[in-house]
Amino acid sequence: MTTLRTATQLCEHGLVPPARRQAIEKVAARYAVALPESLASLIDKNDPDDPIARQFVPDVAELDHRPEELMDPIGDEAHSPIEGIVHRYPDRVLLKLTHICRVYCRFCFRREMVGPGKPAGLSPAALAAALDYIRSRPQIWEVILTGGDPLILSPRRLRAAMKGLAAIDHVKVVRIHTRMPVAEPTRVTADLVRALKIKGKATYVAVHVNHPRELTAKARAACARLADAGIPLLSQTVLLAGVNDTPDAMDELMRALVECRIKPYYLHHGDLAPGTRHLRTDIATGQELMRRLRGRASGLCQPTYVLDIPGGHGKSPIGPSYVVRSEKAEAVVEDFNGVQHRYPAR
Ligand code: SF4
Numbered sequence: 001m002t003t004l005r006t007a008t009q010l011c012e013h014g015l016v017p018p019a020r021r022q023a024i025e026k027v028a029a030r031y032a033v034a035l036p037e038s039l040a041s042l043i044d045k046n047d048p049d050d051p052i053a054r055q056f057v058p059d060v061a062e063l064d065h066r067p068e069e070l071m072d073p074i075g076d077e078a079h080s081p082i083e084g085i086v087h088r089y090p091d092r093v094l095l096k097l098t099h100i101c102r103v104y105c106r107f108c109f110r111r112e113m114v115g116p117g118k119p120a121g122l123s124p125a126a127l128a129a130a131l132d133y134i135r136s137r138p139q140i141w142e143v144i145l146t147g148g149d150p151l152i153l154s155p156r157r158l159r160a161a162m163k164g165l166a167a168i169d170h171v172k173v174v175r176i177h178t179r180m181p182v183a184e185p186t187r188v189t190a191d192l193v194r195a196l197k198i199k200g201k202a203t204y205v206a207v208h209v210n211h212p213r214e215l216t217a218k219a220r221a222a223c224a225r226l227a228d229a230g231i232p233l234l235s236q237t238v239l240l241a242g243v244n245d246t247p248d249a250m251d252e253l254m255r256a257l258v259e260c261r262i263k264p265y266y267l268h269h270g271d272l273a274p275g276t277r278h279l280r281t282d283i284a285t286g287q288e289l290m291r292r293l294r295g296r297a298s299g300l301c302q303p304t305y306v307l308d309i310p311g312g313h314g315k316s317p318i319g320p321s322y323v324v325r326s327e328k329a330e331a332v333v334e335d336f337n338g339v340q341h342r343y344p345a346r
Pocket residue numbers: 100101102103104105107108109110111114147148149179208
């Protein structure tokens with residue numbers, strides 16, 4: 001499959017006007033670019049605000065770095081005791097197997113760490129050391145494979161990592177975060193799905209999707225292969241200006257996910273990644289979207305709206321509260337229409 005990686009290729013495909021080629025070359029020199037042709041084909045070239053293009057086609061605004069933006073916005077480094085491991089919460093760790101992705105998202109919170117030229121993925125020795133770290137800490141209940149995109153690895157390498165985790169008794173859950181069902185659905189083969197299933201552990205896959213148009217027939221089929229194999233699917237979505245920050249777009253996306261047997265899990269507030277100001281919304285916008293979603297869609301369609309606190313302090317839910325007042329004698333709770341109701345304290 002052809003992948004667009006340079007400003008010239010983006011120009012040739014009509015995704016960047018020739019007059020902007022040189023400016024986009026500067027962006028591409030700073031941040032990784034990879035856009036599979038199948039994803040590029042979803043872009044409406046006549047729409048200057050196309051939501052797929054906003055996510056994947058580089059923009060000169062990425063060179064506008066704001067003082068509040070951070071090289072490591074969620075503080076991975078501060079919680080990385082050894083290569084490949086981020087240990088922020090007592091009962092779970094991130095295991096970063098690779099720094100490569102199939103597509104590079106323009107808002108990526110790890111954009112300083114992913115892409116060609118960045119540190120390579122875990123060597124066999126580094127993976128063994130990471131597994132030793134997990135093995136020697138019985139409090140680690142869940143391991144989250146992330147990156148980069150772990151599903152860029154061959155089934156053979158994934159199987160080796162999964163087998164390593166399978167051999168650790170206290171690890172009960174393995175969660176894999178990936179963009180692959182959207183970025184290159186045909187890569188989610190029966191062999192790859194088999195590699196993710198390990199005896200005695202629960203494997204979850206969290207699929208990164210931000211706009212309903214990403215869920216093409218092929219992407220849906222890839223998700224179905226995972227779900228049919230008995231792997232529960234979750235979603236992670238990043239709230240992005242001009243992509244999914246309207247009630248209609250969010251409603252359509254969440255319904256489409258549920259129809260694909262993907263339970264909406266997280267709606268991430270945009271992280272303070274460098275050069276991403278043009279894609280971030282404010283928190284009030286996210287809260288209003290969540291309120292509208294609650295009012296119009298099934299409970300199955302409700303993700304948790306979260307913010308990763310800069311510095312590595314973890315995620316906090318930042319959705320709207322429906323408890324207007326909670327006092328000794330009574331509470332006041334708002335319904336989905338905004339009407340307030342009194343409720344006895346106990
Ligand atoms: S797939 Fe994930 S890690 Fe890769 S560029 Fe997109 S957001 Fe970043």
